[in-house]
Amino acid sequence: MAEDGTHMALAWGTAPAPQRGPKRAFALEQVLDAALTIADADGLDAVTMPSVASALGLTAMSLYRYVGSKDALVLLLQDHAMGPPPDVIGPGLGWRPGLEAYAAASTAVYRKHPWMLDIPIVGVARTPNNLAWFDAGLGTLAKEALTPEERMAIVLEVSGHARFRASVERGYDDLARTTKRSSTKTATEEARVLREVVDEERLPHLSELLEAGALVSETFDGGRYALDRLLDGVEYHLAKPARTTEDG
Structure with a gap:
């Protein structure tokens, strides 16, 4: 200690x-x-x-x-x-654009320094810049009708999303360097291999996804889609009538 x-x-x-x-x-x-x-x-x-x-x-x-x-x-x-959080993550943006900026900036840091993903998460970060980022995220929600616990949970979830997205991207980038193929060609080859081993009867839903070409879509941004749905949930929650004590 x-x-x-x-x-x-x-x-x-x-x-x-x-x-x-x-x-x-x-x-x-x-x-x-x-x-x-x-x-x-x-x-x-x-x-x-x-x-x-x-x-x-x-x-x-x-x-x-x-x-x-x-x-x-x-x-x-x-x-x-x-480093310190960028000024773009300010409460003046509104909570949703603020959290979108927070997620984008977090992912950008991991893209710039991918080795950071190799450091395990052990408890709550207590160093200055990490806490400044967390504070900036909380600031985007400061004026919303949320409990302190809800604000904390939302920011942690957005932080986790940014880290996971960067981790997936890094995995594909590493594989592309190893195979000397582009990330798109790597994903295409993965989809081909999966189609050969995925049994339609045993794994019908995955089989349908592969046949639809979802794994190699160049027009669908899965990371952005997931973040949008996460923030949609927050928006829906904020739009609900005021909760009573009995409702929690």
Whole structure:
């Protein structure tokens, strides 16, 4: 727990400066910039204390004066890559355009830094930029007739949608690079293989979907459709007559 507190102090800029040893040659942000360059080029696994130290011309041991562990480095790196939320996610847009902007901006971050998807979600994020994004999402709903719990659930669901969409896109992009085919050709090949193994009698609904070409449609944006239906549900909920205490 003490180590976790140290991580948070680094993230929030409240960690005390070391009283002993040589003066630090770099600011923490420069360390994170070096780690970000490595992660964007070679993935999260390539981000190690020795690799980041080497990029800065430091020894691995000296890097521990900036961040105390690999866990701390990854925690700070994720928040650094997330960055602050864009101004477009403002309450002035209205709740629905605001949440649409929130989802689009979140997905864009994952597209830019796909290695972030390799970091497991463990509890509630507590670092500055992550919380700023969450606060911005909540702000889009601040004037709506929703309970605090409802606002939180909606923003978490939109965040999850953005992450899932980026994860699916990344999977197809990775497969396309491996097979040296475009994402469209990769999806077409997947559909062909599935049609060969899907039995119409055992899997009638999936078979119908494949025959209709739904897996390779170039005109239907499934991610956008899913987000629209999610927000339709919120809109329907907001349009209902005021609920009584008995109704919940």
